[in-house]
Amino acid sequence: MDGILYAIAIMALGGVVLGALLGYASTRFKVEGDPLVDKIDSILPQTQCGQCGFPGCRPYAEAIAKDEADINQCPPGGDENIHKLAELLGKEYKPLSEEHGIEKPKQVAIIDEKVCIGCTLCIQACPVDAIIGAAKQMHTIAEDLCTGCELCIPPCPVECIHMVTVVDTPDTWKWQKPGTASRVIPIIPVMATIQSEHA
Amino acid sequence: MKLFSFKGGIKPDPNKTQSTVLPIAQAPLTSRYIVPLHQSVGGTPRPTVQVGERVLKGQRIGEADGWISAAVHAPTSGTVVEIGPHIIPHPSGLATDCVVIEADGRDAWIERTPFDLDQAEPDAVRDYLRDMGIVGLGGAVFPSHVKLSVPRGKQVEQLIINGAECEPFITCDDRLMREQATEVVQGSLLFGRLLNAGKVLIGIEDNKPEAIAALKEAQQQLEAPLEIVTVPTIYPTGGAKELIRVLTGKEVPGSRRSTDFGVQVFNVATVQSAWRAITYGEPLISRIVTISGAVGEARNWSVPIGMPINVLVKLAQPRTDMDGVIMGGPMMGFRIPATAAPVIKATNSLIVHAPGLFPPKPAELPCIRCGSCAQACPQELQPFELYWWSRSAKFEKLENYKLFDCIECGCCDFVCPSHIPLVNYFRFAKSEILAEQREQQIADAARERHEFRQERAEREKREKAERLAKANAARKAEGKDLSAAALSPSPKTAPANDPDAAPDISSHPDQASTPISMDNHPVLDATAKQAAILAATERARLKREKHAGKSRDTTH
Numbered sequence: 244m245d246g247i248l249y250a251i252a253i254m255a256l257g258g259v260v261l262g263a264l265l266g267y268a269s270t271r272f273k274v275e276g277d278p279l280v281d282k283i284d285s286i287l288p289q290t291q292c293g294q295c296g297f298p299g300c301r302p303y304a305e306a307i308a309k310d311e312a313d314i315n316q317c318p319p320g321g322d323e324n325i326h327k328l329a330e331l332l333g334k335e336y337k338p339l340s341e342e343h344g345i346e347k348p349k350q351v352a353i354i355d356e357k358v359c360i361g362c363t364l365c366i367q368a369c370p371v372d373a374i375i376g377a378a379k380q381m382h383t384i385a386e387d388l389c390t391g392c393e394l395c396i397p398p399c400p401v402e403c404i405h406m407v408t409v410v411d412t413p414d415t416w417k418w419q420k421p422g423t424a425s426r427v428i429p430i431i432p433v434m435a436t437i438q439s440e441h442a
Numbered sequence: 443m444k445l446f447s448f449k450g451g452i453k454p455d456p457n458k459t460q461s462t463v464l465p466i467a468q469a470p471l472t473s474r475y476i477v478p479l480h481q482s483v484g485g486t487p488r489p490t491v492q493v494g495e496r497v498l499k500g501q502r503i504g505e506a507d508g509w510i511s512a513a514v515h516a517p518t519s520g521t522v523v524e525i526g527p528h529i530i531p532h533p534s535g536l537a538t539d540c541v542v543i544e545a546d547g548r549d550a551w552i553e554r555t556p557f558d559l560d561q562a563e564p565d566a567v568r569d570y571l572r573d574m575g576i577v578g579l580g581g582a583v584f585p586s587h588v589k590l591s592v593p594r595g596k597q598v599e600q601l602i603i604n605g606a607e608c609e610p611f612i613t614c615d616d617r618l619m620r621e622q623a624t625e626v627v628q629g630s631l632l633f634g635r636l637l638n639a640g641k642v643l644i645g646i647e648d649n650k651p652e653a654i655a656a657l658k659e660a661q662q663q664l665e666a667p668l669e670i671v672t673v674p675t676i677y678p679t680g681g682a683k684e685l686i687r688v689l690t691g692k693e694v695p696g697s698r699r700s701t702d703f704g705v706q707v708f709n710v711a712t713v714q715s716a717w718r719a720i721t722y723g724e725p726l727i728s729r730i731v732t733i734s735g736a737v738g739e740a741r742n743w744s745v746p747i748g749m750p751i752n753v754l755v756k757l758a759q760p761r762t763d764m765d766g767v768i769m770g771g772p773m774m775g776f777r778i779p780a781t782a783a784p785v786i787k788a789t790n791s792l793i794v795h796a797p798g799l800f801p802p803k804p805a806e807l808p809c810i811r812c813g814s815c816a817q818a819c820p821q822e823l824q825p826f827e828l829y830w831w832s833r834s835a836k837f838e839k840l841e842n843y844k845l846f847d848c849i850e851c852g853c854c855d856f857v858c859p860s861h862i863p864l865v866n867y868f869r870f871a872k873s874e875i876l877a878e879q880r881e882q883q884i885a886d887a888a889r890e891r892h893e894f895r896q897e898r899a900e901r902e903k904r905e906k907a908e909r910l911a912k913a914n915a916a917r918k919a920e921g922k923d924l925s926a927a928a929l930s931p932s933p934k935t936a937p938a939n940d941p942d943a944a945p946d947i948s949s950h951p952d953q954a955s956t957p958i959s960m961d962n963h964p965v966l967d968a969t970a971k972q973a974a975i976l977a978a979t980e981r982a983r984l985k986r987e988k989h990a991g992k993s994r995d996t997t998h
């Protein structure tokens with residue numbers, strides 16, 4: 244009799260412990276959305292330009308995950324991203340599909356504030372709220388938020404938005420791989436005539 | 443005092459005696475000074491002057507942007523003739539915004555008031571040093587006030603003042619310690635006091651006996667409670683992590699701050715200039731620069747920040763076959779892109795280059811995995827592994843080999859029998875990794891903003907539908923028509939939590955967030971559009987006329 248009671252108690256305890264564990268696991272390892280879509284989306288450049296044929300990066304990521312779109316349709320991501328997607332998905336690399344566009348250096352939009360009539364059409368087009376302004380007031384673009392998607396260009400009735408290529412600053416400039424031609428030759432420490440000793 | 447040692451290191455020919463014979467000379471006044479706004483690690487200072495404005499020597503011309511940033515000042519009196527991009531001494535060869543001052547020859551100071559330390563809160567001292575433009579003069583140009591704030595709960599046991607100056611050819615700190623020993627000692631005490639440091643140690647390599655003697659004498663005269671420690675001459679003892687190791691035995695990993703281990707390090711010239719700022723109210727407008735190499739007269743100069751390098755180098759009688767200038771030393775320096783670039787706060791040394799000064803580097807051969815580089819590395823890294831993964835652009839592997847612990851000292855390059863430009867591979871890999879991190883941050887921010895916007899669009903759609911449904915119900919109930927409901931003011935839907943970033947679209951008659959093509963735009967039909975454009979161009983013309991003559995640089 245005692246044995247049965249023990250068995251019941253142990254089973255009950257086990258149930259409680261396992262239940263708690265499961266509960267913990269479900270909050271601890273909760274996944275929001277599809278993890279594969281998230282992974283693909285994290286590779287995509289988030290320009291939100293729609294050149295891939297989808298209304299933004301996430302929809303394209305979803306289509307790739309469902310195998311409904313190819314991996315070479317995103318011009319802003321370019322070659323590098325196609326390689327990353329190919330690696331992630333175990334697919335073969337293929338060059339950027341020309342019909343979707345060409346890879347360009349990063350650009351940002353600039354509003355000619357002298358011409359802007361404050362119509363707010365560009366604000367409505369901008370996928371990342373990078374344009375600041377109110378109706379009938381001149382608008383400006385927050386340069387560091389602009390993804391360069393060009394979606395604000397066609398709606399502007401006075402054609403006052405232009406794309407400019409982002410130029411390097413000393414802070415964003417990158418060292419080139421040795422052996423590639425570069426403008427500046429960093430001095431290499433060679434005093435070959437000098438004996439070097441190890442300390 | 444017991445000294446420790448670090449692994450590795452090398453002993454290159456110091457080449458220091460050439461420039462230590464003569465005392466520091468004051469660079470004569472020149473006609474034009476080019477002062478870059480961005481001279482320290484951190485934010486880019488905003489100009490506080492306009493083109494055409496007259497400035498006095500020591501007047502602030504750029505104010506610090508954020509906490510990690512430091513002000514810049516006019517090196518002499520004169521007129522601001524331009525604010526615009528000029529090439530700066532940086533390996534990129536790129537230009538950044540500079541304030542160009544045409545000197546009036548009077549060299550007239552702004553009013554200087556000493557800072558009353560006894561009355562001031564610690565925060566006020568730090569703000570003051572930031573506004574006086576005090577940054578690390580050892581070459582790293584990190585704003586000093588930032589390093590003077592110790593994280594809560596941490597205590598600086600040892601404050602190390604770095605007078606090691608281990609890099610060949612450079613002697614600016616050596617001459618400064620010899621000639622301004624009292625100010626160096628007082629500056630060291632000042633920082634010890636600001637940090638409430640347990641101990642103040644000045645570390646100097648044993649190849650500078652005159653500097654050591656001068657400092658010891660100053661210390662005795664001032665009865666200064668600090669220690670002057672002679673350390674062996676091994677490159678790169680002057681590296682902060684290496685000097686900490688030698689003086690305290692503490693090992694600071696690459697990713698950690700030295701204050702986490704109770705140590706802080708400043709260069710001798712930094713504490714001296716901070717002391718002058720406090721005592722005399724003098725901002726950082728000049729520094730000592732060693733000019734050496736292929737010149738007739740190698741020596742140190744006290745040079746106003748902004749002096750064009752070609753004007754300065756001429757004073758040293760460069761050889762006629764000179765073909766470039768190296769900023770920094772032969773181990774860590776780089777060839778400057780254009781000699782018209784100005785002296786900046788980071789310019790500790792200029793080596794005039796001519797054929798034969800340094801033998802050309804032989805061609806790169808394959809790595810034989812001899813391990814010499816690992817033996818020489820003071821950071822105890824394995825440069826050949828770093829090289830292998832940098833070269834094959836497998837950046838994710840580099841973390842395992844602690845790429846960011848590399849201080850780019852060049853010891854590995856120096857000993858490599860295959861003449862591989864290892865440091866350049868590491869610089870390449872580091873900048874690729876940092877750029878990728880930057881891009882990822884930008885993409886993440888864009889994703890977030892896009893999602894936020896979509897949510898808002900959804901909400902607006904829902905609210906609109908609800909309003910319509912309500913209006914319809916009301917109309918049905920009261921038999922009224924829709925127009926009354928449609929005329930009622932619409933609720934403000936722009937998000938309130940982000941007023942700057944979120945565009946104000948509340949006053950627009952149509953609040954849909956989806957792009958609207960011109961053809962079916964509800965507000966602007968063809969004639970209205972035409973009229974709007976005409977009105978806008980007219981407005982723009984008037985505005986242009988009104989603003990003509992005003993400075994163009996107020997929006998910067």
Ligand code: SF4
Nearest residue numbers: 290292293295300317
């Ligand atoms: S093409 Fe544009 S919208 Fe499509 S994934 Fe690339 S960046 Fe995103």
Ligand code: SF4
Nearest residue numbers: 369389390392393395
């Ligand atoms: S400002 Fe124009 S180019 Fe920039 S993100 Fe917005 S819509 Fe795209």
Ligand code: SF4
Nearest residue numbers: 809811812813815858
């Ligand atoms: S010293 Fe040069 S050759 Fe030897 S292991 Fe290092 S990189 Fe390779």
Ligand code: SF4
Nearest residue numbers: 819848849851852854
């Ligand atoms: S440059 Fe980097 S890897 Fe080479 S010896 Fe110095 S710290 Fe080590």
